[in-house]
Amino acid sequence: MPTAREQFFNAGDGVAGIGLGIEIGEADSGRVYNATTVPMTSASSWRNGQTSTATSTTFSSAPTSAPSPPQVAYSNGAAAIKQPPLESVAEEEVHFDSDALNNLPAREPVDIEFKELSLTVNLGFNRGSKEILHNVCGKFPGSQLIAIMGPSGAGKSTLLDALSGFKTTGVDGSILLNGRRRDLPSFRRMSCYITQDDRLQPLLTVNENMHIAADLKLGHTVSYEEKESRIEDILLLLGLYDHDQTLTLRLSGGQKKRLSIAMELINNPTVMFLDEPTTGLDSSSCTKVLELLKKLTTQGRTIICTIHQPTAKLFQIFDQVYVLSAGNCVYQGGTEKLVPFLHAVDLPCPMYHNPADYIIELACGEYGYDKIDTLKSATENGSCLTWFNNPSAVLRSEALMRKYPIPKRTKSDSLEDTSYANQCSVLLRRGYIKARRDTTMTHLRIGVNIAVGPAVRRHIISCFLFTSIVYLWSYQPMEWVRFWMFFAISLLTVFVGHSFGLMIGAWFDVVNGTFLAPVLTIPMMMFAGFGVTLRDLPSYLRWGSHISYLRYGLEGFISAIYGLDRGVLACNEAPYCHYRYPKKFLEEITMSGDQFWNDVIALSAMILIFRFFSYIVLKAKIKSIR
Ligand SMILES: Nc1ncnc2c1ncn2[C@@H]1O[C@H](COP(=O)(O)OP(=O)(O)OP(=O)(O)O)[C@@H](O)[C@H]1O
Secondary structure: OOOHHHHHEEOOOOEEEEEOOOOEEEOOOOOEEOOOEEEHHHHHHHHHOOOOOOOOEEEOOOOOOOOOOOEEEEEOOEEEEEOOOOOOOOOOOEEEOHHHHHHOOOOOOOOEEEEEEEEEEEOOOOOOEEEEEEEEEEEEOOOOEEEEEOOOOOOHHHHHHHHHOOOOOOEEEEEEEOOEEOOHHHHHHHEEEEOOOOOOOOOOEHHHHHHHHHHHHHOOOOOHHHHHHHHHHHHHHOOOHHHOOOEHHHOOHHHHHHHHHHHHHOOOOOEEEEEOOOOOOOHHHHHHHHHHHHHHHOOOOEEEEEOOOOOHHHHOOOOEEEEEEOOEEEEEEEHHHHHHHHHHOOOOOOOOOOHHHHHHHHHHOOOOHHHHHHHHHHOHHHOOOOOOOOHHHOOOHHHHHHHOOOOOOOOOOOOOOOOHHHHHHHHHHHHHHHHHHOHHHHHHHHHHHHHHOOOOOOOHHHHHHHHHHHHHHOOOOOOHHHHHHHHHHHHHHHHHHHHHHHHHHHHOOHHHHHHHHHHHHHHHHHOOOOOOOHHHOOHHHOHHHHHOHHHHHHHHHHHHHHOOOOOOOOOOOOOOOOOOOHHHHHHHOOOOOOOHHHHHHHHHHHHHHHHHHHHHHHHHHHHHHO
């Protein structure tokens, strides 16, 4: 009877083993291990009580009792496992409709290869730079689910950023797609990147999120019917069809992850990058997400995920694994080949140890840093293809170039296929749905606008309400022209304030921005002539009044009320009215009352300048991130 360890290194039938990290016992000997090792081929049958089917996977919803130590009986070298399921399964039954998968157009596989890839980041002024990836090589064949693993800080996300084209600054080396140098604009259009934190709209239903994504990605070139059927297929495929009317905020973590994937599938990417898709999910949801990704690879998609430390059963779902240690490759090959590889480099995986855990421990340096060097040289920092599942089937660049035609080149650098106008209208529709749903916030906003005024909010309607209330309650002359002048200045001041906020927001983070914006507004008030008249400002501070948007706002209001040669004011209730003559009042505050159009021009110019700066700052920031 072979021991569990022999199962691991069973070269004869090529069955690699994985440790599941729980207690099991041998049926006939009564021996109990504190962890277990079972052949990978048996792991899925253990998990679900059956081998997962090729066409459709259904996760049972029946709650299970607490698992008792399973019994393992060996016969003919294979482990026959008699035990209840390992853990409680999903609360809901998820059915991935494989027929819907067939409706998604298959993709031509894309083989990604990188050679001598290094990535250096700038640490800031006078602090030099730091190399994060050190000339790593690797090959991710098409139609495969690939895991990038490694200890925290090993460079997994950085490698993903470099391969996806999210980061381009400081990247050195070559990245090839089907043997040819990567054309970044085309690659960005055929790939997608799903970040760790879900970028979903919580107030939209699943169906609305999908439609917004379809309208943004496909625009008007694809008919409504086609979009509908594509959305239907994707929701069926991802087991979300029954939840299409559910608000996203009410979805479970696993459902949210599946929705993120569903939204990216709208334009059917060939290559999918996912940063830690299993983080924050329970083990049943992790399995579902990875099983789903595995299914998607069957249509030619290359799916690359970073993953921290997968359990044995998650590990065996991947086709290939790429392990990093401090920016170097310490293993590249099939998941089933990891144990034989470790054996070959004389670092055998301890009995009953999950090989995924063991390689991470090695990569962390827990067994000595010399082991990292051993692994690095055994894998030739990612160049060695010996440990691929089928090394002889791996095509070299030249063969790939012969096999696949030259891909179409994308002329535009833009990531979007749809026009700017379409994007604006879709985003406005999304904003409208959100405002309608979040009634509390919408009412609060309207209330704040009415109560506090346009300096706080920017909606045109609210600005009109503010003007009407303030103008009428402060007994201003009932002349339409003055009312519209007052409204125009209110609106422009709101837009300037908004643009100023955008600039501060683009430049600084939330904490610094929240502090700086009010602090910078105070001198604007000082230079506006509110407390200190412009005449009383010291000459060396006069320049301030020229850059204060509040000064132009105040001057504009004064022009609206006292300009246009306003006549003598009524003085019925007092024996003497000091400001009866508008001219006298204007002289007192050092304003002339005929500057309305100058104020309009100055405020408009400020809107343009602040927005232009916001754009420049954002551009520079995006460039520095990339
Ligand atoms: N812009 C940067 N400036 C300085 N150091 C950086 C920068 N980006 C990444 N690093 C460093 O590079 C190393 C790798 O980072 P990366 O995020 O790729 O690691 P990781 O393997 O994904 O880690 P984790 O699993 O914890 O997310 C880390 O030490 C990180 O601090």
